[in-house]
Amino acid sequence: MNPARITLVTLGVADVARAVVFYEALGWKKSSESVESTAFMIGVGIVLALWNRDDMIADGGEGDLAPGSGSMALAVNFESPEAVDAFYALAVAAGARPVKPPQKVFWGGHSGNFRDIDGHLWEVAHNPFWRLDDDGRVDLTEAP
Structure with a gap:
């Protein structure tokens, strides 16, 4: 097991569809595993998750995220x-x-x-x- 390997970075975004357009313009590819509230963007050796910010806040248990x-x-x-x-x-x-x-x-x-x-x-x-x-x-x- 290698605990130092980061394979996914999740960003809280206001509008998932808008964020997908932005990251596709930078060369990321949207995975077919994506759902309405979370897009998985495929890079080289890493996946960037674009998660609806309100859902991320609700899931995190710490309240608002700056x-x-x-x-x-x-x-x-x-x-x-x-x-x-x-x-x-x-x-x-x-x-x-x-x-x-x-x-x-x-x-x-x-x-x-x-x-x-x-x-x-x-x-x-x-x-x-x-x-x-x-x-x-x-x-x-x-x-x-």
Whole structure:
């Protein structure tokens, strides 16, 4: 058993159908396992669940959930600064709110941030010190 493997990230969204359109524009594919109140969006090695925010609050048992606090960010890593810039532009064109345009950053990479249509913070980055495998997943294993 590997407890460190994250296979699903769930985002509370105001309008599931609207969120599906946004994430499909970014390349995610809606699974046939989706239902009206929850869409399962297929990525590489992970599923993004878009769950009706009111249902998520009711299920969570803690009351209201503050959307988009910024205390957590989702990230997508790319093979080049140009790929970061292109994906950032795609997200903004699909309705994301720009936060920090992609730029060279203090740690030696190139990154930017946007908020999706429900306020969730995303980072898009190129880290020249990390390897990406053929599927674009970060590979932090030691080099042979």
